[in-house]
Amino acid sequence: MSRPLSFDQVTNNLEQILADPSTPLDVHLLDKLGAEVVAQTDHGLPKKLIALISRVLPVLQEDPSPVATLATKVAQYLSFSELQSIDPRIDFVAGIRAGSPAINTLVLCLVVKASESPNHVAEVARNADLVGSIVELWLSTDDSGVSQAAFDVLWSLLEADHLVSNNANGGPKNESLQNGPMWQRIFADKTIYRLLFSICSLRTVGQDGQISARQKTVAQGRLMEFVVKVGSVNWNVISSSHFADVESTFQSESLLSFAALQMVDTSDLLLHMTLLQFFRQLLEINAPGLHYSPSKAPSSIPTFSSPSLEFLITNSLHRKVINYYLDPSTLDPATANFLAAPVMAYVSAYAALYPNHLLQEHQEQLDRLCSRILEGFKIPSAQWAHGPVPVGDLDILASLPRVMLVESGKRGLNPLLAIPSKPLHTETLMCLGKIFHGPTPSEDAMDIDQAISKGPNPTSPRAEAAASRILYFQYLNSHPGFWSNIVEAAEIIAMQETAIASINLIKRVVTANWTVLSSAEDARTLTSGRFTLPTEAIISQLGPASQGNLPVSGAWALLVPPALTVVLPYLFKQPPSYANFVAGGAGDTESAVWRIATAKYDALVALQSAVQKMESSTGSLDDIKRTLKRRVAEGPMGAPNQIGSRIEALEL
Template sequence: MAWLPKVGAMDWSAIAKSHHPDVEQQYGLKQDQGLLDFVAVFMVDFNDDVLMHRCLIEFYADLIEQVKDVSIDGSRTSSVSLDFLISWGLHARSAAYYLEPNNPAHDPVDKTFLYSVSCRYLSIYTSTYPNHFLASSDLERVLVRLSRNLEISPARWAHAESPKHDLHLVASLPRTALLPQGPSTSAWRTSPLSLIPSKPSNADALNTLATVFHGPLRIQTITYSAGGPTTTSPDLHEGIESAAARVLYFLYLNHNRKLFSDLVYHAETVALKETALAAIRSVTAVVTANWSPLPGADSIPNSASGVSSLPAEHDFESMLPRPPTATPTSGVLAILAPPSLEYTLPYLLRPAQAFTNLVGGRGDTESAAYNIAVAKFEALRALHGRLKDLVVERPGEGFEEMEETVGRRVREGAWAQEGDVGGRIATMEL
């Protein structure tokens, strides 16, 4: 089944249409059904084989991820592959093991083994077809499910198995789906993002925050004009997502003023390598964030899905607790503003922890210290690059001295000086 999506991405009709009716009818296919119908619907008997059922859902996920041809009806929110799964009821069946795990129709064994792969299918669906998801009934069901699954105790966040599948789904959702359902301050609790703590926390949770806060990847649409200059314009969906990322970051920060204090704490806890790296990644994500101001009412076509979910600037400010923090439109300015400034900049400017004097050898601790030091240095370099841009864009506003200070630290390298005698290992709070 692995090669079928690849062939379909090159030529959908090659797998979807009938080519040898006499042979295909011998295997129970009707006149207009092809190889894809046979493989996706009839070939696998999954009722008594949970592993084959798992492979089948993975096949569906690969199909909608790789075959993105515009839907037959011309809709750009869907594709021929997604329409195919929906028409056979395979889309709903694949998502049901995550959305309805307690459905009596589900076998307990299936529920155990298919929960994660069903969540992966939804993650691919929501990230690949965000507008289709936002207009579907799955939106409300996914948000309800996430709210239930992420409502766990601090002890479980710190010490139990991470709800990694749910967190991956959060990171895959359109950011407009994560916005609070209302303009009031208390509406923040309706967002699944509000349930992800910065402390106690784990690497999966911090990586999810980093993904959401950073915003979408930058996409430029290139327009070639005959006899005229070639122009580039930002992608419409990217503009909506980048505005939503900024809103979500400041909502989270204003409801959790200790965010950067917690991130620095995790980053300095070398004993928990993955959590430390995730904390540094979160800082880097804000520094390099792809944000944009909230669009005006007349700046985006009415047909753009997700626009109705974006608040106006004055409504956004009313959603923040009092007194609100500053809400700049770029990530580097957010890092240089309180409450980040007093924690993030001193941490990045401090020399990395080397632990070169540990008794008993270096081992894993030295490896963790090296990886964390490199990640920290890359975050510092990213900050320096953004500061250089600010010096050019906004001369005379005081960024020159800051850029010089950070640049001097960058030139010293990751290991600016030797560690203290005996080293120092940060420990977890019990």
């Protein structure tokens, strides 16, 4: 084991400070020792140094940051047991309560080591003063870095306790959490549980020991983050009452109801935005998506819902946020523009995470939603090109169930068809790509929800895959110049973000997850009556007569007109060389050329992979397969014999 050369000099300096606190700190020596300490350092030295530093910090009369930095570096080679064995014992509580962010961070760095062992987690949990001090520091400190470190320590201890308790008990998650000592300390210790309410409540402003109203608003945001994380692990912990007298003092029934209903003053614009974001994050907890399995949901939770969504619905929060979007006049005009983004993010998340729940709404409500999106799309053509475009409306559209869009088209309310194919914007391209791509392919070809339910659900992965194909043909029928416009945008290197988004859309179509409905009966049994999809005979009317049978896959869609005559030639064409550009800005042009070339190459590889799986009785794909193989072999920048000229162009 090695002994750092500067170790004795540093300890001498620290001992001098102990004897005379006015002695200056030799920062240079501290930095030097920090660089010399390695894993091979004599193991007894870090313990000796930490013990000395723990005695020096309370008397130090200058910035403790250099000392704390050294201690943090040294402590990484010590376990929590070794830290606990230091004599005199380290006063973790005093360090947490110190008014120095550097000391706070150091002590948190030491305490988090306890998460490596269940015995150490239990030891920390038994120290109520320590846990309470960490909770207070996390919620009350003005230093965001220290607050995050305190939160990370709490969550590391809770997570370690959760995993160990689950393994030990082998029982239901709810029971194991209640038996975990760290979870018990926070949620079953009345004093600490009360801290979560009293520190964050505006009702306690001005009381002894309470932080200011401004600090409380910061603490509220921190608590909301905590509630979401805990709820993701166990919903009952945040939604159940632990101490009714504590909760009733703050007009609540649980920690969740306090955070969602009582804690925030919505006249504070920033906090109102944070609260809306909090609602959106709650939606993500146990969201069913396109699948639903009753065995995974409590019997009291309706089909296609979740405990979190039911909480929001029961307390009229869900309807309120949805109405904020459907009728913006319900918002204060002074704040409406600021609240619009989190409101639309909530609506988008709801549509994506609860598609079948959304489709159970009355037709009038669904039509209002489509009409609201259409209203947002009523902007000048120049604005579609240069912005700002209605990003939030596009996100909502891309999140809506595709079967709903197909159904809304029967009444001329399909917002998808209102998106212009020219001019193009990166946001519109991403929206179109998501819709045309279809749902993420499921490993199980049999829809879980269809297999377990008595009848067809409003939508499912297979229904969405069929609807995405239908929507592609409907859009192409309404915008016959779509593919020409896509290729035109892809070739404008000066607008590289739009060009790359155009190429990515091509790739999304190539890799699309589409399904063809074999018969009218198949269409009727795939979705519920209101959202029954059109049969193949009806869909075929959307394509040119010369096309014959419509493509069954996204890759096939590029091998027939109109994509065949514009997209394939573009993909096969050699990428532009640097010689195509005038002198000046070569660095930027090089970056744009390379980024676009690699995006185009990725699309080529995806197309080759898809075409290789296709079979053609007439052999009509042989030429395309050969060309694809040759072009892919050439790499992103084209044939090797052309690369030299590209490099020479850069040297001019």
